[in-house]
Amino acid sequence: MIRVVDLHKRFGSLEVLRGISTEIPRGEVVVVIGASGSGKSTFLRCLNLLELPQQGEIYLDELQILAKNTDINEVRQNVGMVFQQFNLFPHMSVLQNIMLSPVRVKRESLRAAREQGLELLRKVGLSEKAEAFPKQLSGGQQQRVAIARALAMQPKVMLFDEPTSALDPEMIKEVLLVMKQLAEEGMTMVVVTHEMGFAKEVADRVIFIDEGLIVEEGLPQEIFNNPKQERTKTFLSKIL
Amino acid sequence: MQGLEFSIVLQNWRYLFDGAVITVQVSAFAVAAGLIIGSVVGLARVSTVRLVRAVASVYVEFIRGTPLLVQILLIWFGLPSLGIRIESRFVGGVIALSINSGAYVAEIVRSGIQSIDKGQMEAARSLGMNYTSAMRFVILPQAFRRIIPPLVNEFIMLIKDSSLLAFIGMMELTKRAQNIQARTFNYFELYLAIAVIYFMITFALSKVAGYIEGRTRIHD
Ligand SMILES: Nc1ncnc2c1ncn2[C@@H]1O[C@H](COP(=O)(O)OP(=O)(O)OP(=O)(O)O)[C@@H](O)[C@H]1O
Numbered sequence: 001m002i003r004v005v006d007l008h009k010r011f012g013s014l015e016v017l018r019g020i021s022t023e024i025p026r027g028e029v030v031v032v033i034g035a036s037g038s039g040k041s042t043f044l045r046c047l048n049l050l051e052l053p054q055q056g057e058i059y060l061d062e063l064q065i066l067a068k069n070t071d072i073n074e075v076r077q078n079v080g081m082v083f084q085q086f087n088l089f090p091h092m093s094v095l096q097n098i099m100l101s102p103v104r105v106k107r108e109s110l111r112a113a114r115e116q117g118l119e120l121l122r123k124v125g126l127s128e129k130a131e132a133f134p135k136q137l138s139g140g141q142q143q144r145v146a147i148a149r150a151l152a153m154q155p156k157v158m159l160f161d162e163p164t165s166a167l168d169p170e171m172i173k174e175v176l177l178v179m180k181q182l183a184e185e186g187m188t189m190v191v192v193t194h195e196m197g198f199a200k201e202v203a204d205r206v207i208f209i210d211e212g213l214i215v216e217e218g219l220p221q222e223i224f225n226n227p228k229q230e231r232t233k234t235f236l237s238k239i240l
Numbered sequence: 241m242q243g244l245e246f247s248i249v250l251q252n253w254r255y256l257f258d259g260a261v262i263t264v265q266v267s268a269f270a271v272a273a274g275l276i277i278g279s280v281v282g283l284a285r286v287s288t289v290r291l292v293r294a295v296a297s298v299y300v301e302f303i304r305g306t307p308l309l310v311q312i313l314l315i316w317f318g319l320p321s322l323g324i325r326i327e328s329r330f331v332g333g334v335i336a337l338s339i340n341s342g343a344y345v346a347e348i349v350r351s352g353i354q355s356i357d358k359g360q361m362e363a364a365r366s367l368g369m370n371y372t373s374a375m376r377f378v379i380l381p382q383a384f385r386r387i388i389p390p391l392v393n394e395f396i397m398l399i400k401d402s403s404l405l406a407f408i409g410m411m412e413l414t415k416r417a418q419n420i421q422a423r424t425f426n427y428f429e430l431y432l433a434i435a436v437i438y439f440m441i442t443f444a445l446s447k448v449a450g451y452i453e454g455r456t457r458i459h460d
């Protein structure tokens with residue numbers, strides 16, 4: 001589904017990604033862990049071209065999305081993104097947030113978009129909030145709306161950049177639950193998170209990134225219980 | 241000291257009132273045209289194309305760095321030397337004020353757009369919207385609410401600045417006061433009177449601005 005080959009990303013003289021290669025098959029849930037500043041967000045943002053890497057290849061199915069002639073907007077329709085800060089559109093109701101892109105980008109009819117929107121809201125447990133505005137919702141509810149909004153484009157892959165880091169503890173669970181449900185439905189997911197419980201329970205694979213390189217990757221049990229690399233051990237000892 | 245004759249103001253109230261109407265008209269035309277110029281230039285200021293940005297900022301910097309009076313004189317007395325005839329003082333005044341206001345409105349538009357969290361643009365783009373759609377449906381509607389109050393302030397500034405049009409003989413409020421003074425020499429009474437009239441107009445507008453600001457804050 002996604003194949004990344006030797007990805008390099010620099011900000012000025014700072015080389016943030018220094019040659020990342022990995023493959024994510026359809027339906028796999030990958031959790032990316034690593035210290036602050038190690039390049040996790042940058043890696044994720046390269047996958048939907050919010051950042052343009054200087055070197056390397058990214059394949060989405062057979063499409064090399066870094067090729068000059070790729071339609072960036074079309075790629076992004078297939079790659080949903082959920083942000084730490086939710087980034088809901090504050091001037092629109094919850095339902096309008098979800099309907100906007102299907103209507104304006106995919107040219108779906110209002111009726112179809114509305115039906116799908118309501119269906120997605122049911123799925124994330126927020127049917128009764130369709131007409132509410134984002135600021136009337138709790139953080140956890142906002143993030144669930146953001147997930148529904150991304151799903152409305154029927155992406156092939158969902159990227160999550162620390163989706164629960166801005167949430168109060170009691171709201172983290174409800175968001176993780178929605179994500180877990182999504183994983184069970186077979187969605188391909190790349191999740192940057194510090195929620196090790198989620199990683200152990202839901203991830204098919206854990207990738208540990210340090211200083212812009214994949215230091216170690218493997219099954220969650222392997223990484224958490226029996227890390228091979230010294231740097232992985234050090235990192236885990238700090239967070240567990 | 242001679243006695244002050246405020247009756248002179250009353251005797252000429254109709255003449256002054258018509259001047260105030262012209263003042264408001266010229267400012268309203270200028271703010272409308274300035275809004276169009278300013279929106280285009282403001283968007284150009286945040287364009288991804290460097291040349292477009294550069295041209296826009298030259299315009300903004302030049303206008304903001306030169307006196308409005310000089311701009312007015314340049315357009316009214318200067319352009320005819322280049323063979324460009326402006327049909328009336330009113331049109332000349334509107335042109336000068338519009339070009340001036342466009343630069344300030346551009347800055348208002350630019351800062352309105354830039355005040356929107358950049359996560360909004362990223363969220364829109366990652367939903368597959370192109371730059372134009374993201375601007376149109378996500379950024380500008382939010383920026384617009386923030387732009388209205390400073391725009392009304394710009395309108396207020398324009399009304400005050402329009403008094404400079406007396407220098408090219410446009411028959412707006414200030415020029416009319418001067419015309420009466422030329423006959424009667426009641427400087428204090430007439431200048432005080434038009435000051436009060438300017439104040440009443442701008443005060444009313446700032447109340448409107450305050451009201452709109454209160455209304456638009458609701459959904460932010
Ligand atoms: N737009 C940018 N311009 C310059 N430097 C950047 C930019 N974005 C990220 N960086 C730098 O790149 C490095 C990696 O950032 P990144 O956000 O990918 O880290 P991260 O692993 O997601 O960290 P965190 O856990 O804090 O979110 C950091 O040093 C950061 O300061």
Ligand SMILES: [Mg+2]
Pocket residue numbers: 040041042161162
């Ligand atoms: Mg990050």
